[in-house]
Every structure is written in structure tokens, then in C-alpha cells.
Amino acid sequence: xxxxxxxxxxxxxxxxxxxxxxxxxxxxxxxxxxxxxxxxxxxxxxxxxxxxxxxxxxxxxxxxxxxxxxxxxxxxxxxxxxxxxxxxxxxxxxxxxxxxxxxxxxxxxxxxxxxxxxxxxxxxxxxxxxxxxxxxxxxxxxxxxxxxxxxxxxxxxxxxxxxxxxxxxxxxxxxxxxxxxxxxxxxxxxxxxxxxxxxxxxxxxxxxxxxxxxxxxxxxxxxxxxxxxxxxxxxxxxxxxxxxxxxxxxxxxxxxxxxxxxxxxxxxxxxxxxxxxxxxxxxxxxxxxxxxxxxxxxxxxxxxxxxxxxxxxxxxxxxxxxxxxxxxxxxxxxxx
Amino acid sequence: xxxxxxxxxxxxxxxxxxxxxxxxxxxxxxxxxxxxxxxxxxxxxxxxxxxxxxxxxxxxxxxxxxxxxxxxxxxxxxxxxxxxxxxxxxxxxxxxxxxxxxxxxxxxxxxxxxxxxxxxxxxxxxxxxxxxxxxxxxxxxxxxxxxxxxxxxxxxxxxxxxxxxxxxxxxxxxxxxxxxxxxxxxxxxxxxxxxxxxxxxxxxxxxxxxxxxxxxx
Ligand SMILES: Nc1ncnc2c1ncn2[C@@H]1O[C@H](COP(=O)(O)OP(=O)(O)OP(=O)(O)O)[C@@H](O)[C@H]1O
Ligand SMILES: [Mg+2]
Numbered sequence: 162x163x164x165x166x167x168x169x170x171x172x173x174x175x176x177x178x179x180x181x182x183x184x185x186x187x188x189x190x191x192x193x194x195x196x197x198x199x200x201x202x203x204x205x206x207x208x209x210x211x212x213x214x215x216x217x218x219x220x221x222x223x224x225x226x227x228x229x230x231x232x233x234x235x236x237x238x239x240x241x242x243x244x245x246x247x248x249x250x251x252x253x254x255x256x257x258x259x260x261x262x263x264x265x266x267x268x269x270x271x272x273x274x275x276x277x278x279x280x281x282x283x284x285x286x287x288x289x290x291x292x293x294x295x296x297x298x299x300x301x302x303x304x305x306x307x308x309x310x311x312x313x314x315x316x317x318x319x320x321x322x323x324x325x326x327x328x329x330x331x332x333x334x335x336x337x338x339x340x341x342x343x344x345x346x347x348x349x350x351x352x353x354x355x356x357x358x359x360x361x362x363x364x365x366x367x368x369x370x371x372x373x374x375x376x377x378x379x380x381x382x383x384x385x386x387x388x389x390x391x392x393x394x395x396x397x398x399x400x401x402x403x404x405x406x407x408x409x410x411x412x413x414x415x416x417x418x419x420x421x422x423x424x425x426x427x428x429x430x431x432x433x434x435x436x437x438x439x440x441x442x443x444x445x446x447x448x449x450x451x452x453x454x455x456x457x458x459x460x461x462x463x464x465x466x467x468x469x470x471x472x473x474x475x476x477x478x479x480x481x482x483x484x485x486x487x488x489x490x491x492x493x494x495x496x497x
Numbered sequence: 498x499x500x501x502x503x504x505x506x507x508x509x510x511x512x513x514x515x516x517x518x519x520x521x522x523x524x525x526x527x528x529x530x531x532x533x534x535x536x537x538x539x540x541x542x543x544x545x546x547x548x549x550x551x552x553x554x555x556x557x558x559x560x561x562x563x564x565x566x567x568x569x570x571x572x573x574x575x576x577x578x579x580x581x582x583x584x585x586x587x588x589x590x591x592x593x594x595x596x597x598x599x600x601x602x603x604x605x606x607x608x609x610x611x612x613x614x615x616x617x618x619x620x621x622x623x624x625x626x627x628x629x630x631x632x633x634x635x636x637x638x639x640x641x642x643x644x645x646x647x648x649x650x651x652x653x654x655x656x657x658x659x660x661x662x663x664x665x666x667x668x669x670x671x672x673x674x675x676x677x678x679x680x681x682x683x684x685x686x687x688x689x690x691x692x693x694x695x696x697x698x699x700x701x702x703x704x705x706x707x708x709x710x711x712x713x714x
Contacts, residue, residue, distance in 0.1 A: 239625075243624070244623065245623075246621060250621070257612070257617065258618075259615060262636075263712075271622045302712040328621075
């Protein structure tokens, strides 16, 4: 078994405010392997930011452990903790650049605090600017850059200390779709080229789909489900996962009276022939309520929601027919 | 006529001397104090409840004295330090005691303007508390610090003029001695005009520097 670079064990975190304690994280277990791009997704307020800040101990857990390469962060003094943080960089939704430093000097910051000689730091910063495609803006101040450009500088700054892990807290949530895409590409590039493990926190399924091979779904302070991205997409076990994969479900009318099925195609098969043939074979129409195709970590995956005929026997036979064709079928009528 | 010009020059020099020297000394005390107030606050980078409470109370206590009363209250201390309670050097002692807590609060408010998320980012990169103070909090708030320094200078200039009542030296002293006691109103007006001029210049320089150094656009 490959070494876990990050392990979170039975992590709890409560906040006390106005003499009232709320448990935001209620026993989180996670393990991230070196080289992975690991997604953590959940709704707003689910505790994602708190969780990721526990991973680098910006937030101190109430109980439970965080292990980085086997070291329990809870047992480190502040100096050793800072050493760990040099290896575990973080980027943020609001970029959080130093406003009074230009791009180059921002990237030099983590090198300054580890006492890298000035000239050497500057050289490294220039290389990083090139890596993120910003070499022409070395002297620009953050106020002169667009959101996407600021995030590129923030990524370069995060990489300056040669970290093993990059934590991303909603790194693309303040960006438009186009820019989001280019930043996600950059992150994937960094993972491939430099082998840096990336932990991505987001509330957007599209980000996870684009980037992650592993995913954990956090809901109400607990991990509802975690594992391979494709596996969870095709066979979601938890209600939280279903809601994320298939958010429009609620908008389908009259769910209760009829049977609906969600069918998922992976790269090997495709929609039309299968459904068309089924309709022909059975001589019965089905309604297509919803369909889309996504690119999951390089593999095309389609999903479709169909309304089966009223006749329960025909409906059952249709489900069997689809399963026979190696297609994942899941009834969704119960979850209206 | 020559004597008169000399009189104004001397007293202007004394006013500026008192103001600048006491502001500098007051910053030596007030700047670290302001930093401590921010750093040890509940939401600071090194929360220390007890210390924060004590410092806050001390600063508030000193700030609640009207300057003229403070001037009298600390006169034994002043005599101890400079050997007299008259003239510019005596006034400097009182000015420092009055201004240091005021400056601490100004520094505190400047440092509080720094985006907490930026400080968090610095922490995530493994910065020590000292590094955060020296490389993040102070440089990021430099414009606000400079603006506040200009305000501090002008306020202290005002205080120094008040010390004229007890023979503190400088333009305020001049205005009171000649204008109030000897009814030479012209001298008083010129002294006041010079005070206003100095305030304007200090304020202008502060504003210009602050603007020039602020890269937030
Ligand atoms: N310092 C704090 N003190 C008190 N409560 C907090 C604190 N930080 C977070 N919380 C609470 O914990 C809960 C989870 O917050 P968190 O920021 O981790 O959620 P999130 O999943 O990141 O949400 P979002 O998607 O909106 O960023 C929220 O209800 C929030 O109010
Ligand atoms: Mg968040």
C-alpha cells in the first residue's frame, strides 16, 4: 500500500460562540496518497474550509489527529509546525496576495522567511512566474491584475517553497468559467509535472469532475462517502452524493406517480443506440427527462434520467434489459 | 525688527524640535505597544488575554487625562527626568507621556486594517509571528501608518502649543506671552499663522507619502 501523505483520523472541531458550542466537524477520516488530486466537496457551511485548515493546523482540531507523512501535527511545536507548512502550501478563494508587494516580491515571500539568499530567491521566483505563464507581469502589483492572474501568482507563491502538498480552498470560486478552466488546467499540469499532491476544496461538482481522481463528500460535518471519482459518479451510495451528481432532480415534475431511472454510460457505450433499441424491442416509449455528458478525469461519462412506462412489469424488464447491456441503472423515484 | 524675526525663528524651531523629538520618542514606545495590542487581542496572531487587558486599560487611563492636567500631574516626574518643568525639554517629557498611548491606538487601528486573510496566508506559508509583524502587518499598513503619523505630529504640535501656558517654549508660548499677557495681538496672530502653516505642511507631506507608497490604487 502506498504511503498516505495526509491522514485525518476521527477529527472533531467545535466552535464556541455566544456560549453556544457547535460541532462543525464530527469525526472525519480521510487518507490522501502522494501524487493524488483529492477533491473534498460539500455544500456551503458543510465545514470544508474548517477541515482544510485543520489539515495544516491553521485551525486546531478539538480532537482527533492529522498526520503529515506519518507525523502527528498535534505534537509539533510552532517552529516544527512552520517547517511542515513549508511543505504544505495553500491557495485561497480571495488569493490573499500581499497588496503592497509586486508579483515577483510576493513569490519571494516564502523564500524570504526561509532565508533563501536574495538573488537565488529572485531567480526561483522568475522560474515560477514562467511556470504559471506570468513572466511578463513580474513588476505588476496585485491591484493591477485580474482575478485569474492573481490566482496564478498565488499558485506560484505557494510553489516557491517546493511543497509536497498544495491545499486549495475554493481556488476558482471567485473566477469566471473560462478562467476557472485555465486555472484547473494549470493545477493538473503542476500535479503531472511536479508530482505535487493536491487537495481541492470546492462546492462545485464541475471542478471535481475536471480535476480529481479521488473524492470525499462532506455533509453535516461528516464524510458521507469517499473513494474513486468515477466509482462514486456511477454508483453513488449516499443521498449527499446523489444530490451533488444530479442536482436538478428535484425539478422533475410528478416524480411520485411514475418510475424514473438514472442510467449512466461510461466511455465504452453511448446513449442513443441503447435507448433507441430498447424502445424498438419493447414497442413502448420512454420519456427522457434529463441527459448530459461529462468529462471525468479524462473519461467521457454520460447520464440520463428516463421515465419508464406505467406498466410495472415492462418497467422491470426494461431495467433488466439495461443492466444486461452493462449499464448502471438506479431508480430515483424514491428520492423526489 | 531683526529681533522680532529672530524671535519667530527661534520659537518656530523650538516648536518643531519639541514636536518632532517627542513624536519620535512617543513612537518608540507607542509603536511596539500598538503592535502588542493587535497581536495579543483575542483575534490576533498570539492571543494573550491578560496582557491585552492590562495594556488596553493602561492606554485608556493615560488617554483619559486632558493634556493640561497631565502636564501638572507628571511635573514631579518631569523634574526628575530633565531637572526642570520649564522650556522645550520639559514639555517633551509631557508630550511623550501624552502621545505614546494615543499613538499606540493609532498604530493599532492601522494594523487592524490589514486583511486577516492575508495574515492567514502568511501563516499557511509557515511564517513566525515576528515575520508576520515585520513582513506583513507593518508593510501592508504602511500608508495608513504614515497618514496617522502625520495626524500624530499635528496633534502633538497642538499639545506643544498648549504647553505655552506653563512656559513650555515654542510658538504657543510666544503667542500667549506676547498676545495674551502683553496685548501684542499681531505677534499672536503671526504665531498662530505659523502653527497653521506647519500643520498644513506636515499634513500635506504625510498625505503625499501615503499616496505614493500605496500600491492598492
Ligand atoms: N472561527 C469560527 N467561529 C465560529 N464558527 C465558525 C468559525 N469558522 C467556521 N464556523 C462555522 O462553521 C461552519 C462551517 O464553516 P466552513 O467555513 O468550514 O464551511 P464551508 O464548507 O467552507 O462553507 P463555504 O462553502 O461557504 O465556504 C459554519 O456554520 C460556520 O459558521
Ligand atoms: Mg469555505
